[in-house]
Amino acid sequence: MLDVRRLRLLRDLARLGTIAAVAEAHAYTPSAVSQQLAALQREAGVRLLERAGRRVNLTSTGVALVQHTEVVLAALEAADSTLAAARTGLAGTVRIAAYPSAVRTLLPGALVRLARDHPALDLMVTELDPVAMPAALRDRRLDVALVHDYDIVPVAPDPALHSTPLLHETVFLAVSADPGGDTEGGTEGDPLHSVRDAHWIVGSPGTLCHSVVVHACQMAGFTPSVRHHADDFAAVLALVAAGQGVALVPQLAVTVPLPQVRLLPLTIQRRTRVSYRKGAAAHPAVAACVAALNAATHDFLGGPQTRHEGHSPLTAPACLDSA
Numbered sequence: 370m371l372d373v374r375r376l377r378l379l380r381d382l383a384r385l386g387t388i389a390a391v392a393e394a395h396a397y398t399p400s401a402v403s404q405q406l407a408a409l410q411r412e413a414g415v416r417l418l419e420r421a422g423r424r425v426n427l428t429s430t431g432v433a434l435v436q437h438t439e440v441v442l443a444a445l446e447a448a449d450s451t452l453a454a455a456r457t458g459l460a461g462t463v464r465i466a467a468y469p470s471a472v473r474t475l476l477p478g479a480l481v482r483l484a485r486d487h488p489a490l491d492l493m494v495t496e497l498d499p500v501a502m503p504a505a506l507r508d509r510r511l512d513v514a515l516v517h518d519y520d521i522v523p524v525a526p527d528p529a530l531h532s533t534p535l536l537h538e539t540v541f542l543a544v545s546a547d548p549g550g551d552t553e554g555g556t557e558g559d560p561l562h563s564v565r566d567a568h569w570i571v572g573s574p575g576t577l578c579h580s581v582v583v584h585a586c587q588m589a590g591f592t593p594s595v596r597h598h599a600d601d602f603a604a605v606l607a608l609v610a611a612g613q614g615v616a617l618v619p620q621l622a623v624t625v626p627l628p629q630v631r632l633l634p635l636t637i638q639r640r641t642r643v644s645y646r647k648g649a650a651a652h653p654a655v656a657a658c659v660a661a662l663n664a665a666t667h668d669f670l671g672g673p674q675t676r677h678e679g680h681s682p683l684t685a686p687a688c689l690d691s692a
Contacts, residue, residue, distance in 0.1 A: 370412075371409065371412055371413065372408070372409065372412065373441065373442075373445070374405070375405050375406065375408060375409035375412070376409065376434070376438040376441065376442075377438070377442070378391055378395070378402055378405055378406060378409070379406060379409060379417065379427070379431065379434065379435060379438065380435050380438045380439065380442075380529075381394060381395070381507075382402075382406065382425070382427065383427055383431070383432065383435045386424075387424065387425075388402050388403055388406075388425060394504070394508065395508075406418060406425075413430075413434070415430050416428050416430065416431075417430060417431035417434060418431060436528075439528045439529055439647070442529065442646075442647075442648070443529075443646070443647040443648035444648060445648070446646050446647065446648030446649045446652075447648035447649075447651065448648075449648075449649075449652065450648065450649055450650070450651040450652035450653075450655070451651070453652050453653055453654070454651065454652070454653050458489055459487045459489060459490060459653050459654060459657060460489035460490060460491075461489075461490065461491065461654060462490075462491040462493060463483075463490055463491070463492055463493065463512050463513065463654045463655075463658060464493045464495065464510065464511045464512045464513075465492065465493065465494050465495070465511070465512065465513045465514070465515075465658065466494070466495045466496070466497040466502055466505065466511050466513075466514040466515065467494070467495075467496065467497070467514070467515035468496070468497070468498065468499055468515060468516075468517060469496055469600075469601060469602070470602055470619065470621040470622045471515045471517075471621065471641065472494070472496050473621075474621050474624060474669060475515070475535075475536070475621070475641075475662065475665055475666050475669055476494065476515070476662075476665075477665075478661075478664075478665030478668055478669060479658070479661040479662045479664070479665040480492055480494070480661075481665075482661040482664060482665060483657060483658065483661045486657070486661075487654075487657055490654060490657070495511070497514070498576055498577070498600075499514075499516045499517050499518070499524075499577055500575070500576060500577055502514040502516050502644065503516070503527045503529075503530060503644070506529075506530055506644060506645065506646055507527075507529050507530070507646070509646075512645060512646075512649070512654065512655060512658075513643060513644070513645050513655055513658045513659070514643075514644045514645070515535070515641060515642075515643060515644075515662070516532065516641070516642055516643075516644045517577070517639050517640060517641045517642070518577065518639075518640055519540070519577070519581045519637060519638065519639050519640070520637060520638045520640065521581065521584055521585060521588065521637055522577065522580050522581045522584050524577075528647075529646060529647055530644050530645065530646060530647055531644070531645060531646070531647045531648075531649070531650060532642035532643065532644040532645075533642060533643045533644075533659055534640070534641075534642055535641045535642055535643050535662060535663065535666055536621075536640070536641040536666055536670075537638050537639070537640055537641075538619045538620040538621055538638060538639045538640075538641070539619075539620050539634050539635070539637075539638060540581075540617055540618070540619050540620070540635050540637040540638060540639055541617070541618050541619075541620065541623065541632040541633060541634055541635060542560045542561060542564065542615060542616075542617060542632070542633040542635055543605070543606060543609045543615060543616045543617070543618045543623070543630050543631070543632055543633075544564065544567075544609065544615050544630070544631050544633065545609055545610060545611075545612045545615075545629065545630065545631070546610075546628065546629050546630060546631045547612055547629065559589060559635075560633040560635065561585065561586065561589040561635070562589060562590075564615045565586075565589065565590070565591040566594075567594070567614060567615045568594055568595075568596035568597075568613065568614035568615070569582065569586075569593040569594060569595050569596060569597075569614050569615055569616065570595075570596065570597040570598075570599055570605050570608050570609060570613065570614045570615070570616040571583075571593065571595050571597075571598060571599075571616070572598065572599070572600050573598050573600050574598075576600060578600070578617075579598075581617065581637070582616075582617050585617060585635075585637060596613065596614050597613060597614060602618055602619075602622035602623075603622075605618060605622075606618065606622070606623065606627055606630055609629075609630050610627055610629035610630050611629075617635070617637070618632075619639040620639075621639075643658070643659050643662050645659075
């Protein structure tokens with residue numbers, strides 16, 4: 370019988386690419402990971418790994434086994450969900466992660482509902498960049514995560530995770546309302562064309578917010594001239610208001626209009642999903658979180674703060690209404 374823990378290491382080697390990275394992810398030594406993978410290969414009775422210089426690659430059989438591993442892990446997750454549903458009462462720790470603008474807007478209402486309806490749940494919230502959430506879910510450091518991507522920079526589905534659509538937002542070009550600011554702020558045609566020579570305020574390199582700005586500008590035919598890096602949208606908007614540059618901001622980040630900032634709607638959308646491990650959809654705690662987030666989002670969408678004069682409101686995906 371193949372050892373599930375060793376199968377997980379093989380799966381992570383396929384995802385991370387090196388034994389050193391797998392060791393770091395699991396707080397093991399590289400030697401310990403190598404020994405466990407060698408033991409898995411002996412159990413399998415066929416070659417799963419092959420050397421390529423200083424690297425170790427999976428054979429075609431190893432790749433196929435990783436695909437089976439995802440099915441096995443999802444089945445174990447589903448079995449755990451079945452056992453949890455059979456227990457009396459909903460209790461235990463639920464670790465939830467969300468990106469900053471969702472923590473400020475969508476998550477509080479969901480937490481209030483969960484605390485009211487399931488007081489025995491111990492809710493733990495972490496503010497986290499969506500780039501880091503899939504690994505944290507796979508490694509069981511999180512149970513539920515509010516993740517997002519952009520329609521122009523879609524994130525490929527993770528085979529270990531399942532997601533439920535939650536929210537679509539308009540993305541705005543934020544420019545200074547001061548005529549003397551660092552932008553002309555034209556509104557005719559594509560607003561991005563009018564700021565090709567402006568300085569930009571973008572997220573840190575490696576974040577999705579950074580990638581979407583670069584990609585959006587490249588689609589408009591130019592490379593942004595980056596002056597400032599900031600990952601908090603409140604800081605980004607303060608810099609825009611001070612005439613320090615222009616920025617892209619999603620609608621959840623500007624629920625309170627700023628008189629010093631003009632918001633020019635783009636065709637770009639940010640898409641938020643509730644993500645959890647595949648097989649965990651029926652887990653009572655996960656299902657309760659998804660239901661609370663759906664309800665809190667619909668409550669938030671109905672509020673006056675979700676609409677700006679002349680701008681499109683936030684919207685729930687069509688598939689959310691039928692769920």
